[in-house]
Amino acid sequence: MFTTRRQFLGLGLKAGAGLGLMTAAPGIVLAEARRPLLTSGVMTGDVTQDRAILWSRVDRPAQMLVEIADNPTFANARTLQGPTALPTSGLTTKLDITGLGDMEEVHYRVRYAALGDARALSEPTVGRLVMPGQRPRSVRFVWSGDTVGQGWGIDESRGGMRIYDTMLKQSPDFFLHSGDTIYADGPLEETVNLEDGSVWRNRMTEAKSKVAETLEEYRGQYVYNLLDDNLKRFNARVPMFAQWDDHETVNNWYPGEILDDPRYSEKNVSLLAARARRAFLEHMPIRQRPEAPEMIRRRFHYGPELEMFMLDMRTHRAANSTNQQAATDPASALMGQRQVDELIEALKASTATWKIIASDMPVGLVVGDGDNFEAVANADDGLPSGREHEIARLLKAIADHRITNVVWLTADVHYTAAHHYAPERASFKHFTPFWEFVSGPLHAGTFGPNTLDGTFGPQVVFQKAPADGRVNLPPSEGYQFFGQVDLDGDSLALTVTLKDVEGATLHQQVLTPETA
Template identity: 65%
Template sequence: MTITRRDAIKLGLKGGAALGACLAAPSIVLAQGRRPTLPYGVMSGDMLADRAMLWARADRPARLLLEVADNPEFRGARQIRGPEVLPATDLTARLDVTGLGDLDTAYYRMRFAALDDHRAISEPITGRLRLPPTTRRDVRFVWSGDTAGQGWGIDASRGGMTTYATMRRQRPDFFIHSGDTVYADGPMEERVTLANGETWRNLVTPEKRKVAETLDEFRGQHAYNLMDANVRRFNAEVPMLAQWDDHETVNNWYPGELLDDPRYTEKNVDLLSARARRAFLEYTPLRQRPDAPGRIHRRFAYGPGLEVFMLDMRSHRAANSRNRQAGGEAATFLGRDQLRWLLDGLRRSTATWKVIAADMPIGLMVRDGEHFEAVANGHGGEPLGRELEIADLLRAIRDEAIHNVVWLTADVHYTAAHHYAPERAAFKDFAPFWEFVSGPLHAGTFGPGELDATFGPEVVFQKAPPAGQSNLPPSDGYQFFGQVDLDGESEALTVTLMDAAGSALHTQVLTPERA
């Protein structure tokens, strides 16, 4: 099914109404076509104890009107006159709302007033978000990655992106999107014949018919995912911490790359990634710092029990290679500044659990032709190449007695629990730790991958397609997310790997180590 942007706006409005978001009509009744709409719903994210980022998009130039309250009826709501939205930001609004420190749950209601007629006010759409606690309490969050990849888009006849609906039913406090939030390099066909003879029917927009190269085409990748009713409803109820990986730009990219791909007229990846970064920042509720514009790595304390460190494993890397350098700039992965930021944050953290949200795994070999795309290099011996940065980090975590560090990641399109221990490793200067892998949310399924022995990983659990099968569609059921539950009293951390139906596949209970 081909759909235009005008159709998408109509579809988004109907989806918003289906959520029961229309709670009050504007005081002046105008023709529907004169009033703005919010075609892609609302979002929140980057929560701190007293503030959060809110997001919405209008269908025309307009001003955001916001209400915030401590109750779903919006009694005594605080009124906020938000920013104007213009084509320069693709009509998206991102607002850093402060003064929320006395709230456990914030309810917000967003409207737009047209700039050419201030009487023309949109129907409202509501959302909610739970703010980080200041005292001990139970916390639940979910994580996964990889949305609308490998040609598998929105098939309305199959319920759309149903993993988002399953995650929403878990009622998490927040969601970590571990990257590949879109597939800007993955054009879609309207129909795909499945192995069982059935037909997968994609909703397709003009931007999804080709690889993204222009800023508007990158924006269209993000807008596409928000056409799914499951995604919009999830976003309205669960705040997001977003990170990016490669497919927001192009597969396996690195700074300075020149593409050898006939699908692209623009070969300069630095230019493509600049456009991709701008679209990503416009379409996610990610807070930007004036002193670090465009920065994606950041950290979030979530009460005394938990702190989340969001990494950027894409922006600072050197070129993909055989990844066996003995050191030097060619071995860069996280980069010196980000490594310093991470280690300093881990040192300073007073949280019991330090969760490192990584967009790529440590020990799995992720290949880029004859080169390597992630950390591992297949050598299996002492650290080389990008492994050197990780070795330095792991050694410092051990030497400085930084306890209870857990890694969460996605990227490889199956789910697994990996335990790393020095007695199994070629490199032994680190303390044992866990890495949990999940995804995809709605994309082709692959795997399992091969582990590199440098840091001594062991597969405790994994679920992937049967041997010899790859790029399985979402309808085959191999879609995954992870759930993390922090017990506020005991501070035990329970990690559960789950499938798209909400079935628990593997559960690991971690007991905190005390200093």
């Protein structure tokens, strides 16, 4: 809800202490201890044609105060009163800002006023975002997954999570985080001895000293990641579209699972997942629908030529199994029938040239879970079975309805690759060729490469992973990856570039749009 400047100042921000002046008037001297402190920077997300979610976190109960402008000097800024940060939300606040459709760039400035003492203001934190616009124009976004995994936390002596700075230098319009936004099941050790004789030194917090089980412990995983200055700078400049995968809760989890892990006193994964989901929704700039506040799957237009369909492959899945069910049934669910039905209808209705399926798990790569399988593929090159039935139904519908220019983006496997799927190489042949691009990790151990299942005819066009079977390589080894997608506003060609932590181009694929 927008307020007038008079109403805004009526909140107690008087005598020059308002956001627009950035500093308190000389006559108002406040002890620093009375001022709220933004602990985790600011970020935006779930951007549409005329609105965006603005997120921040503060160190105590306080009132969120925001200025919005179309210029970095905040001339003629609009002022808003945001939610109150309370312990019940982990001291986070989210404000759904509307009326942004007439802006190309949105500049925002966030402060908090202490409850009971509106003169006690935090220092301001500033950010910006680029709006999609109504006309075709060039768009650039980046994607990847997997942050602070396998024991590799923030080593400030090595520059922290440098890949976020590298991605920021590409000037993307937005960022797709493809899951494993945290590693709630991955405690950190203060030091890790590396093969080269050096020592990795993790910044430590109480939350990262054990696996997360309580709501506060799950919250602490997000707060830890946001101690990194690279990530905070990135978040303040690049809107995020966030997915979740398994490590937001526990490795390879599924609803109804009972853990056999001595690290956990709470063994009921459904209970852990409920706490994990709440922490995820609190700490990510996700727009929560009143009718379905816990929904993670969603879709977005970014301009008229690009639409993104964000899947949820956790909430509705059945138990991990040998993945050989002969037909679609509850035991073979991954997305679930309703999500697949909704995705098919949304793809049919899309008017965008390019349809991006943001999948938190790959289609053809074999991802094991002991003797069972964690993702779609089941290491059987024959006709679809198990979870492959859902993908077969989706691919068949895309072909039957002549839905063109569908591209899959994913992460999860901790290396980078480009895969082309074609019916002439496949056991299941009722689909049109498509590309799947894999990226990650952002800041986690590097693994791979995984084997490909031949059911849908995938072919490795490019991949980069550790050689000689080395596993869990630290970020200092350089095997950290992200992908970049460029949509040309004139030709409408889509260029997908796989890059490393230094920003070097590893592989580039130019896709020309097809017509139905």
